[in-house]
Amino acid sequence: MSMNPAAATTETIWADFHRELLAFIRRRVTDPDAAQDLLQDVFVKIHLKLPTLTYADKLTSWVYQITRNRILDYQKAQRGLVELEGDIPDVADPTELNPGFAPCITPFVDQLPAASREALLRTELGALSQKDYAAELGISYSGAKSRVQRAKQQLHQLFTACCRMKVDGCRAAALEAQPRHQCGCTAARSCAS
Known part of the structure; x- marks a missing residue:
């Protein structure tokens, strides 16, 4: 990365990481819409947690750890879902x-x-x-x-x-x-x- 970690902002992290992170997510999540949603979730988390980053030289590993954690959360949630076939009413009468x-x-x-x-x-x-x-x-x-x-x-x-x-x-x-x-x-x- 060409970014100076000490000058990291959400915008600079987006500019330097978003393509790589999307590719990283897509290798683990096959649904392209879900991958885009996960990328957005990751950047919301980065934006909220950026002030807590204590070691700017650990920025890359920090960003990837947030991404891995979000992918794991998504995958855990998906394991509990079962696709049902046929017309199932939203609410029983x-x-x-x-x-x-x-x-x-x-x-x-x-x-x-x-x-x-x-x-x-x-x-x-x-x-x-x-x-x-x-x-x-x-x-x-x-x-x-x-x-x-x-x-x-x-x-x-x-x-x-x-x-x-x-x-x-x-x-x-x-x-x-x-x-x-x-x-x-x-x-x-x-x-x-």
């Missing part, structure tokens, strides 16, 4: 899992804050996909997903604070619910088998 149980959650859905209640009623318990819901509200898809997830967590907390569920372990389908204590819950009593 709760009424398909146990048609008699869906009405039991209505009193709890009614207790949710308005935004959470609407998110569940329009998506999980309604007909809209989360993408369509995001477009309808004019928010990002990830924002809509977060809103729905938060609503599901709130619903779960309300329900489990009041009721004990018996769950089918294979499908995670609720089989029955019974009140935990005298919470005044009529939903669990009407849904118990």
Whole structure:
């Protein structure tokens, strides 16, 4: 490298290393898009950690160590992924899992804050996909997903604070619910088998 390590900035490291690092990553990661993403991740890490570099003469080994660590993290994450074939729905319809149980959650859905209640009623318990819901509200898809997830967590907390569920372990389908204590819950009593 022709760079003076003492004058290293993210820009100079990019100029001197990015082609070599991309080639280094591509030899270990076959997906070209993933390799580009990893290169960007590496340079974010370099930018954030550059002030901690104590020995400027170790710059090259430091840069390559960051790159190796990021590749290893990526490869570990990939080992846990299994590609599934066929059309798999994003979210199972709760009424398909146990048609008699869906009405039991209505009193709890009614207790949710308005935004959470609407998110569940329009998506999980309604007909809209989360993408369509995001477009309808004019928010990002990830924002809509977060809103729905938060609503599901709130619903779960309300329900489990009041009721004990018996769950089918294979499908995670609720089989029955019974009140935990005298919470005044009529939903669990009407849904118990």
